[in-house]
Amino acid sequence: MSEFNFIHDLRSLSDPNHALNFEDDAATLPAADVICTDTLVETVHFLGTEPPQALAHKVLAVNVSDVVSMNARATHALLNLSLPKACDSAWRAGFIEGLERACAGFGLRLLGGDTTRSPGPLVLTATVTGVLEGRTLWQRSGARLGDKVCVGGRIGRGALGLRDMLNGRADTAMAEHFQCPRPRLDLLGSEGVGGCADVSDGLIADLAHICRASGVCAVLDLDAVPFAEPSEDWAQQVTGGDDYQLVFTLRPDMPVPPGCAVVGEVVEEGVEPHANQPVILKGPRAAVEAAQTKTGFVHF
Amino acid sequence: MSEFNFIHDLRSLSDPNHALNFEDDAATLPAADVICTDTLVETVHFLGTEPPQALAHKVLAVNVSDVVSMNARATHALLNLSLPKACDSAWRAGFIEGLERACAGFGLRLLGGDTTRSPGPLVLTATVTGVLEGRTLWQRSGARLGDKVCVGGRIGRGALGLRDMLNGRADTAMAEHFQCPRPRLDLLGSEGVGGCADVSDGLIADLAHICRASGVCAVLDLDAVPFAEPSEDWAQQVTGGDDYQLVFTLRPDMPVPPGCAVVGEVVEEGVEPHANQPVILKGPRAAVEAAQTKTGFVHF
Secondary structure: OOHHHHHHHHHHHEOOOOOHHHOOOOEEOOOOOEEEEEEEEEOOOEOOOOOHHHHHHHHHHHHHHHHHOOOOEEEEEEEEEEEOOOOOHHHHHHHHHHHHHHHHHHOOEEEEEEEEEOOOOOEEEEEEEEEOOOOOOOEHHHOOOOOEEEEOOOEOHHHHHHHHHHOOOOOOHHHHHHHOOOOOHHHOOOOOEEEEEEOOOOHHHHHHHHHHHHOOEEEEEHHHOOEOOOOOOHHHHHHOOOOOOEEEEEOOOOOOOOOOEEEEEEEEOOOOOOOOOOEEEEOOHHHHHHHHHHHOOOOO | OOHHHHHHHHHHHEOOOOOHHHOOOOEEOOOOOEEEEEEEEEOOOEOOOOOHHHHHHHHHHHHHHHHHOOOOEEEEEEEEEEEOOOOOHHHHHHHHHHHHHHHHHHOOEEEEEEEEEOOOOOEEEEEEEEEOOOOOOOEHHHOOOOOEEEEOOOEOHHHHHHHHHHOOOOOOHHHHHHHOOOOOHHHOOOOOEEEEEEOOOOHHHHHHHHHHHHOOEEEEEHHHOOEOOOOOOHHHHHHOOOOOOEEEEEOOOOOOOOOOEEEEEEEEOOOOOOOOOOEEEEOOHHHHHHHHHHHOOOOO
């Protein structure tokens, strides 16, 4: 598959009203409320052994997840692909197949992008726009004293999936999640959400982002976390990242959205925004200490 | 300079109303009409010996140029930087200095981005949005039979600058242009423009893009081209790229914008859009043949 055919085949995924057939120097921009961009680098964010279908899914999914964490629905994407020689015509066909499936699944259309050679690793960037459709914008800074801390579902699948991949087991359910994360589109419009982030850096780190942006401290109760594997290392699962669940605070009088779990509470406000340790861990002492060691967090 | 300080220092370049202090998973999107994105890869698009100030300028400039070629003024940018170890704190400080100067010069504010490690080359991506402010959108497909073909200024500085750089002479005027191209913001709003593109792939190639998108053939008269160095290889200068001039067609009854030169004419319409040779070269036979050899174009 030549460069020409590659762009030609991507055209079927384009927005006919805005991508201008990929013929122009720019696209016209559809109405949108939010924009985000994330880059995945081979050997930094993925191993390089993943099938191209999965990589196409993941570079869109991590951006869709960012858009969802703002309460917006992703609608359009631009793609920057820097491809080493190993990305031959079979690889490109697989990548397009993955894009087709992901675009259909997420309701995305392509606006444009840039395809270049890479003399080194495969580097994939997507930039995604999204629409609020009348919903309230969620921000990390929205947490308030007394809010519950919630997660959208199981925590730790990213970390355990990466572990499986590194052990050469790419066919486990966890490895499948690491390769093809599912952004929580079903949580869009949930009522009573305060601060929100997606869990990409690890539950503790992303809750800490919410706390710092909001100037609060929160307790995280490890005993309440719905672990992907409750019998496995808890510290690894709350620090490992790549979950693409949502972590959010919820006003105290609001019902917990279906499928979500309460894992803590916002316990202090007016905290200096650059606080090093805004997340207070609760739970079995060994697990707390292991997690503190991994994050470097020691509260008080 | 740590990662934290790097993001912190970029904050001063952000749009305070939309970047959300770089604290959230996405930014809110300001009103915009067009969007484009371009990636520069070390050893593919630049040598790697350029100062970081120049690289910061160039990754914004090539995108601003794309936006200008649609008749829009660039207002906001997202940056994806994949940095190898060699990009140490001094490099990062220089890069921020270059961004500051370029953002001020182009009237750009940052919306967000993503900074990652790279185990290989330096990879720089910018995504830029722009506003028409009531001007007509220019597209490559706007050329019509009888239009003049114009260029915004001297052609060949990109090619000769790259030649100088490869010869270790980074301080010539041409090398300065290769490193710090100047998008033609002054041509925004020019009257009577038909099809337009910026000269990034080379004058012949970019005029061919306009011709294919418009379904026309055009004559390019090499004797009329304002070469950067009329005494140097013409073929190299019309095929080399990286000029970031505009090439555009102009309705026959319209005056040529100040500083622009007429270099040809649209001579045929209704041409099959995938025509291989939509640009007919005129001029000294040796120069025409040399350019045809370089592009692979042989008309009829």
